[in-house]
Amino acid sequence: MGTETMGRKSCLFDSPLSSGQTVWNMQGSLLPPRCLLVAVAAPAGSQTAVGHRKVMQSRQVGSLLFFVCISMGGAATIRYSVAEEMESGSFVANVAKDLGLEVGKLAARGARLVSEGNKVHFRLHRKTGDLFVKEKLDRESLCGKADPCVLHFEIVLVEPLQSFRVEVRVFDINDNAPIFLNKEPLLKIPESTPLGSRFPLQSAQDLDVGLNGLQNYTLSPNAYFHLHTRFRSHGPKYAELVLDKPLDREEQPEVNLTITAVDGGSPAKSGTAHIRVEVLDVNDHVPQFSRLVYRAQVPENSANGSLVVTVSATDLDEGSNKEITYSLAQNPETILQTFQIDAQTGDVRLRGPLDFEAIETYDIDIQATDGGGLSAHSKVLVEVVDVNDNPPEVTVSSVSSPLPEDSPLQTVVALFSIRDRDIQVGGKIICFLREDLPFAVKPTFRNSYSLVTDRVLDREEVSGYNITVVAKDTGPPSLFTETVIEVLISDINDNPPIFQEDSYILTVRENNSPAIFIGKVHAEDLDLGENAQVTYTLLPPESGDLSVFAYISINSDNGKLYALRTMDYEAIQKFQFVVKATDRGFLSLSSQVTVRVVVLDDNDNRPMILYPLQNGTLPCNDLVPRSAEAGYLVTKVVAVDGDSGQNSWLSYHLLKATDPGLFSVQQQNGEIRTLRQIAERDPMIQKLIILVKDHGQPALSTTASLNILLVDGFSEPYLQFRDPAKHPTRVNPSTKYLVISLAVLSFLFLFSVTVIFVIHLYQKVKYREKFTVQEHFYDCNFPNNLVQGGANGSSSQLSAYEMCTATGTGNSEFRFLKRFMPNFPFPHGTGEAKTEAGSSLPPDSDRNRSRRLEGHGQVPDDYM
Numbered sequence: 001m002g003t004e005t006m007g008r009k010s011c012l013f014d015s016p017l018s019s020g021q022t023v024w025n026m027q028g029s030l031l032p033p034r035c036l037l038v039a040v041a042a043p044a045g046s047q048t049a050v051g052h053r054k055v056m057q058s059r060q061v062g063s064l065l066f067f068v069c070i071s072m073g074g075a076a077t078i079r080y081s082v083a084e085e086m087e088s089g090s091f092v093a094n095v096a097k098d099l100g101l102e103v104g105k106l107a108a109r110g111a112r113l114v115s116e117g118n119k120v121h122f123r124l125h126r127k128t129g130d131l132f133v134k135e136k137l138d139r140e141s142l143c144g145k146a147d148p149c150v151l152h153f154e155i156v157l158v159e160p161l162q163s164f165r166v167e168v169r170v171f172d173i174n175d176n177a178p179i180f181l182n183k184e185p186l187l188k189i190p191e192s193t194p195l196g197s198r199f200p201l202q203s204a205q206d207l208d209v210g211l212n213g214l215q216n217y218t219l220s221p222n223a224y225f226h227l228h229t230r231f232r233s234h235g236p237k238y239a240e241l242v243l244d245k246p247l248d249r250e251e252q253p254e255v256n257l258t259i260t261a262v263d264g265g266s267p268a269k270s271g272t273a274h275i276r277v278e279v280l281d282v283n284d285h286v287p288q289f290s291r292l293v294y295r296a297q298v299p300e301n302s303a304n305g306s307l308v309v310t311v312s313a314t315d316l317d318e319g320s321n322k323e324i325t326y327s328l329a330q331n332p333e334t335i336l337q338t339f340q341i342d343a344q345t346g347d348v349r350l351r352g353p354l355d356f357e358a359i360e361t362y363d364i365d366i367q368a369t370d371g372g373g374l375s376a377h378s379k380v381l382v383e384v385v386d387v388n389d390n391p392p393e394v395t396v397s398s399v400s401s402p403l404p405e406d407s408p409l410q411t412v413v414a415l416f417s418i419r420d421r422d423i424q425v426g427g428k429i430i431c432f433l434r435e436d437l438p439f440a441v442k443p444t445f446r447n448s449y450s451l452v453t454d455r456v457l458d459r460e461e462v463s464g465y466n467i468t469v470v471a472k473d474t475g476p477p478s479l480f481t482e483t484v485i486e487v488l489i490s491d492i493n494d495n496p497p498i499f500q501e502d503s504y505i506l507t508v509r510e511n512n513s514p515a516i517f518i519g520k521v522h523a524e525d526l527d528l529g530e531n532a533q534v535t536y537t538l539l540p541p542e543s544g545d546l547s548v549f550a551y552i553s554i555n556s557d558n559g560k561l562y563a564l565r566t567m568d569y570e571a572i573q574k575f576q577f578v579v580k581a582t583d584r585g586f587l588s589l590s591s592q593v594t595v596r597v598v599v600l601d602d603n604d605n606r607p608m609i610l611y612p613l614q615n616g617t618l619p620c621n622d623l624v625p626r627s628a629e630a631g632y633l634v635t636k637v638v639a640v641d642g643d644s645g646q647n648s649w650l651s652y653h654l655l656k657a658t659d660p661g662l663f664s665v666q667q668q669n670g671e672i673r674t675l676r677q678i679a680e681r682d683p684m685i686q687k688l689i690i691l692v693k694d695h696g697q698p699a700l701s702t703t704a705s706l707n708i709l710l711v712d713g714f715s716e717p718y719l720q721f722r723d724p725a726k727h728p729t730r731v732n733p734s735t736k737y738l739v740i741s742l743a744v745l746s747f748l749f750l751f752s753v754t755v756i757f758v759i760h761l762y763q764k765v766k767y768r769e770k771f772t773v774q775e776h777f778y779d780c781n782f783p784n785n786l787v788q789g790g791a792n793g794s795s796s797q798l799s800a801y802e803m804c805t806a807t808g809t810g811n812s813e814f815r816f817l818k819r820f821m822p823n824f825p826f827p828h829g830t831g832e833a834k835t836e837a838g839s840s841l842p843p844d845s846d847r848n849r850s851r852r853l854e855g856h857g858q859v860p861d862d863y864m
Contacts, residue, residue, distance in 0.1 A: 078155075080131070081169040084139040089132050092122065092168070095155060096129025099164065103128065110158035121151055122168070139170045140207040147172070147209040174212040174265025178204040180273035181333050188373045190280045191247045198228065200365055200377060202330035203238040204261030204271055211264035220258035224277075227259070232363050236332065241275075249279040283372030287313040287324050292378060294366075299385040300354040301479060308339065309380055311346040313368035320371030329367035329377060339364060339382075348380060353391060353481070356384045392420040392429050392471040394483040402490035405459040413439060414451040414485050418471045434468040434482065441469065451485060459489040460526040493531040493585030497523035499593040506561065509600040510569040521559040521593060523581035531585035534559075539578040539592065548577045552597065561595070569601040570642065603696025605642035607650055609704045612637070621707045624686075626678045634663065637670035637704050639692045647696035655703060656689040663708070665690055672708075684710050 080093050096106050107126040115121075123134040143149035149170040156163045182202050189199065206214040217239040219227040225241045232238065239259065247255075255277040262270045289311065296309040315322045325343045328336060339362070340351040348364070362382040369375040396416040403413060418429050431441050431449055438455035451467065465487045472480035499521060506519035525532040536559045541548060553562050559579070575597055582590040612635070622635045641648040652670040657663060659682060664675050672688065686708040693701030 077165045077167055079167045079169065081171055082133065082137065083171045084137050084173055085175060086133050086137060088135050092131040092133060094129050095124065095131050095166075099129075099155075101129065106157070109160075109162075112156055112158075113153050114156050114163075115153040120153060122153065124155070137170055139172050139209075140176065142170060145207075145209060149209075172209050172212050174208055174263060174267075174269060176207040176212075177269035178206040178214050178261035178263055178271040180204050180259075180261065180271055182273065182330075184274050184276060185330065187241070187275060187277045188280050188369075188375070189243075189247060189277055190283050190372070190374050191249045192282045193243055193247060195243055195246065197243045199241040199243075200330050201239045201241060201259060201275070202273070203232075203236045203332050204273075205236065205333065206261070206263055208263060208265070213263055214261055215264040216262050218260045218262065220260075222255065222257055224255055225257065238330070241277075247279045249281055253279050255279065280373035283317065283321055283370065283374045285316040285321070285370075286374045287315045287368040287370050287376040289313045289366075289368060289376060289378040294378065294380045295383070296348075296380065297383045297385050298350070298354060299387055300356040301387050301389050301477060302350055302354060304350050304352065304482075306350045308348045308350060308382055311341075311348065311366050311368075311378060311380065313346070313376060313378075315370045315374075317370060317372065321374075323371040324368050327367050327369065329365035331365050334359065335362055335364055338362065341366065354384050356387070360384055389477065389479050390420070391479040391481040392418050392473055394418050394469060394471050394481055396483065396485060399485060399487065401486065402488040403453075403457070404490050404492060405457045405494075406492050407453055407457060409453055409455070411453045412450050413453060413487055414467075415444075415448070416451070416469065416483070416485075417448045419447065420471075420473055428474050430472045430474070432470055432472075434470050437465055437467055439465070439467055439487075457489055459491050459528075460495060462489065464488040491528040491531055493527055493583065493587060493589065495526040495531075496589035496591050497525045497534045497581040497583055498591060499523045499581065501593070503593060504595045505598060506595060507598045507600050508563050508567055510567045510602045511604060512563055512567055514563070514565055516563050517560060518563050518597065519561050521554075521561070521579050521581075521595060523559070523591065523593075525583050527583065527585060531583055533584040534581050535584065537580050537582070539580050541577065548575060551575065552577060554579065567599045569599045569644070572599060574598045601644045601647055603643055603647040603694060603698070603700055605647075606700045607639045607641045607692045607694055607702050609692065609702060610638040610640060612704060612706045614704055621709055623709050623711050624674070624678065626680070626682075626710050626712055628674055628678055630674055630676050632674040634672040634674065634708060635706070636672065637665070637690050637692065637706075639670070639702070639704070641694050643694065643696065647694055649695040650692055651695070653691040653693070654688065655691040656687075658683060658686045658688075662686065663688060678710055682710055686710065 078095075078098060082090070082092055096103060104127060106124070106129050111124060111126050113120050113122060113124050121134055121137060123132045124130075125132065139149045142151070149172070151168045151170060153166055153168075154163045155166055180202055185202055187199055189197075201217075204214055204217070206212075214236050217227055217229050217237070219225065219239075219241075224243065224245045224247060226244055228240045228242050229237055230240060241257075257275040257277065258272055259275055260270050260272045262268050290313070291311075294309050294311055298306070298308055311326060313324050313326075315324055326341050326346045327343060328339065328341055336351075338350065338352045338354065339348055341348050346366075346368075348366070361384065362380075364380040364382060366378045366380055367375050368378070394416055395418075396414060399414040400412065403411070418431060420429055429447070431443075433439060433441060438453060438457060439451055440454040442450050442452050444450050451469070467485040467487060469483045469485060470480050471483070472478060500523070504519065504521055508516070508518045512518075521536065523534050523536075525534055535556045536554050537556060538549065538552065538554050551564055551567075553564055554560070555562075559581075577595055577597075578592050579595055580590055580592050582588050624632065624634050637652055639650055639652075641650055650670075651667045652665045653667065654660065654663065654665045662675060662678070662682060663672055663686065665672055670690070670692070672690075688706050688708060690704045690706070691701055692704060693699045
């Protein structure tokens with residue numbers, strides 16, 4: 001029931017009301033349960049009316065009823081109600097009117113407000129009797145989750161001494177939305193999970209109470225789950241995911257859901273969390289707890305780390321699927337701050353202090369997960385055992401963070417105060433730091449302390465500190481409180497850039513494209529911000545040679561190096577330069593590093609034939625006696641390559657031959673040898689084409705052509721020959737001419753034998769005199785000027801030589817015959833003639849021939 005008060009009407013405590021009923025005044029204040037409506041004379045000129053009641057005319061009667069009401073209800077309580085978040089100075093009620101006192105009586109009698117906690121939230125205007133809100137009221141900070149939230153105080157009248165108890169109920173408004181502490185929870189659910197399985201979710205936190213508090217949860221539409229809301233014995237509602245459709249990891253490995261927590265305010269407020277369900281592969285055994293519910297009793301003064309209970313679960317699987325880890329499942333933040341579990345042993349221990357006055361019981365969800373991702377859940381009900389204690393309370397008033405790393409010693413970091421509710425029992429308070437940190441606690445005045453620096457700070461070593469301040473009383477029993485103060489360390493430019501390597505070696509292949517990326521240098525700066533931003537520059541060489549800048553450029557932001565021009569290995573193989581790294585901090589610091597660039601060879605040069613000469617003149621011909629055995633050294637192809645390394649390794653191959661089965665070429669040294677003994681039917685002229693190629697990628701090659709003459713002896717006139725294929729012999733069909741020819745040949749044969757014998761004796765004597773000269777001039781190797789001229793395509797130097805030949809002695813000798821030296825055949829079958837012909841040129845072994853080739857400087861050692 002309610003009573004409206006118009007003008008100066010007051011409500012006295014007389015008429016009893018049934019329990020639970022409330023009475024409201026005009027301003028919405030709750031009136032006491034024992035109330036009698038009495039009309040007090042209004043000031044002159046006012047016009048008031050309450051329904052059609054007649055206003056009492058006698059002031060004396062009103063006074064009498066007032067004192068009667070006071071005497072009957074002096075022990076009653078005046079009750080008002082206000083909504084939270086009302087601004088300071090908001091009107092609550094007129095106390096003088098409700099007490100039936102005249103204006104000014106409160107001031108005359110010395111009225112004042114007295115609160116139990118020495119904290120008065122209201123202000124009384126003693127002249128008018130109006131009660132106002134002293135400061136904005138926040139129901140959540142005043143009462144937390146307690147409902148109803150009632151503030152108690154007394155109105156004390158001094159003369160005569162009299163007091164009235166007042167209760168003001170602070171109504172909740174919907175000023176807090178539900179929130180999820182974990183905005184993106186992850187659930188790992190096996191695909192073999194049976195339908196109907198439940199998965200508890202994290203509870204949403206709503207500081208409001210009643211209808212304004214958390215009311216319901218909703219789930220985004222999906223094909224796999226629906227939501228089931230459950231109630232805790234102590235704590236907010238929580239939701240469970242219920243599986244409706246079998247999961248298939250191959251079909252959909254992940255399911256994304258959105259859960260929404262809604263309160264009952266008007267308008268309603270909500271908070272969301274995005275649930276990511278990861279579907280795991282089949283694991284056919286789920287861990288099983290030894291109990292469904294574990295119960296434990298813990299005294300509220302138990303120290304952090306105290307064992308609460310040990311949970312145990314087993315798994316029938318083998319291997320990694322049998323390894324079980326324990327964790328605190330979706331629990332409210334208060335549980336996560338108070339308890340912790342050992343993932344291996346299942347020991348549930350205290351993580352924070354317990355307070356029986358705040359929370360009497362805890363309902364903890366425990367999750368056991370095996371190595372395959374399957375999990376089971378159990379509950380731990382913890383009953384807090386009350387003891388008569390209150391630990392010291394630490395209040396941090398200010399924190400200087402971030403703190404420069406070059407701060408001097410004794411710099412004040414934080415100010416805090418300590419209060420102990422059990423000051424009569426707790427005794428002296430001791431304050432210290434739990435860990436050895438570069439800070440110290442310094443008392444300032446009573447129960448006030450400052451946190452100061454005690455040692456030099458270095459942000460590069462530690463970028464921030466979580467300083468645990470311990471406040472401990474002397475008991476008994478001795479209690480303590482831990483408070484963590486987070487202090488970040490700000491950076492100064494005290495570290496130069498440091499290159500990752502002492503020196504850099506980069507490679508670039510010749511014939512590269514201009515502006516190609518060849519590598520990068522990188523320097524790390526341990527500082528932060530602009531102090532860690534590094535720029536790179538090229539330093540000029542100490543010699544003053546700036547040609548390096550024509551080859552290399554650097555990106556000043558990232559240290560990438562680019563080749564500005566095409567490199568030629570044959571011109572430059574390597575060069576080096578210095579890179580400087582500078583930070584952008586105040587009073588910038590720098591460092592230097594040497595960079596070497598190595599040019600890699602590319603296979604861009606073909607092999608060049610040194611012997612036999614390929615200059616477009618008459619081909620170089622080698623003579624091979626028909627008496628040569630298999631393995632006879634005919635000649636050697638000599639070539640060089642302008643590249644290096646593998647690109648200059650040459651191999652020799654027989655590309656084409658008149659008779660491929662007669663000769664072979666050694667791949668390594670280019671020696672041409674006979675594969676078998678020469679037969680009478682083998683053509684006299686053997687043409688060979690030798691392929692010389694390097695081992696580059698891709699390989700380059702060139703060919704060498706040479707003619708080999710099969711002769712009976714080196715004295716036969718085979719030095720000048722004509723190609724039978726180009727000049728076929730004409731056969732004279734006339735018998736007459738044949739007879740004449742035979743006669744002439746017979747005569748010439750007899751004449752020739754005589755002349756040759758005489759000339760042979762003459763040459764034998766002359767040869768002994770000129771043997772030394774002939775050994776140098778008629779060597780199978782060519783002079784330098786002849787090779788160089790042949791390489792340029794000139795044939796002017798070749799007029800002194802006709803061809804390069806081999807002896808017919810079978811000892812692999814090379815011979816050179818003069819172009820205009822007369823040559824006459826020796827009679828066949830004459831041992832003396834063969835001996836003389838065989839000794840007409842000096843012997844020369846393969847080994848000596850190689851030495852002579854080296855002596856002329858034309859063939860490197862690698863090609864012999």
